[in-house]
Amino acid sequence: MNRILVLLTTTLLLGLRLLAHSDAEIGPNGGRIVEFSQNESLHGEVTLKDGFFHVALLDHQMKPVAIGTQVLNVAGGDRKAPQKPTVTVKDGHFVFPVLKGDEYPLVLQLRPTANAKPITARFTYDSAVCGKCKQQEWLCGCKH
Numbered sequence: 001m002n003r004i005l006v007l008l009t010t011t012l013l014l015g016l017r018l019l020a021h022s023d024a025e026i027g028p029n030g031g032r033i034v035e036f037s038q039n040e041s042l043h044g045e046v047t048l049k050d051g052f053f054h055v056a057l058l059d060h061q062m063k064p065v066a067i068g069t070q071v072l073n074v075a076g077g078d079r080k081a082p083q084k085p086t087v088t089v090k091d092g093h094f095v096f097p098v099l100k101g102d103e104y105p106l107v108l109q110l111r112p113t114a115n116a117k118p119i120t121a122r123f124t125y126d127s128a129v130c131g132k133c134k135q136q137e138w139l140c141g142c143k144h
């Protein structure tokens with residue numbers, strides 16, 4: 001009995017995890033939402049403009065959060081030779097250049113202050129266009 005319960009719970013959790021990973025959450029500015037907290041109190045919204053990724057910080061109500069002491073580090077691209085693009089702050093967003101390739105993982109590490117422990121968010125950039133919403137796959141909120 002207990003074993004069946006454990007199996008059921010595990011299956012449910014795996015199912016939920018798969019669901020959470022297959023659909024992008026889209027933010028108020030059409031960007032990809034990433035989590036920068038354990039309790040949904042801080043999100044990032046990633047948009048792409050003129051060859052640069054922009055990362056805005058949003059609070060639990062998806063309202064903008066000013067960038068102050070926070071530090072963002074980015075790694076990604078080819079898994080065998082990951083790149084670490086330089087991140088700057090511009091117009092209240094973190095900004096970094098796109099990497100080579102049409103599809104690659106991005107790892108975003110946000111520290112509340114330079115010496116604090118980072119919160120890590122990951123997503124896969126995929127420039128293929130969704131046939132349904134005509135957005136790039138990394139910005140597609142369709143349920144596939």
Ligand SMILES: [Zn+2]
Nearest residue numbers: 130133140142
């Ligand atoms: Zn779509």
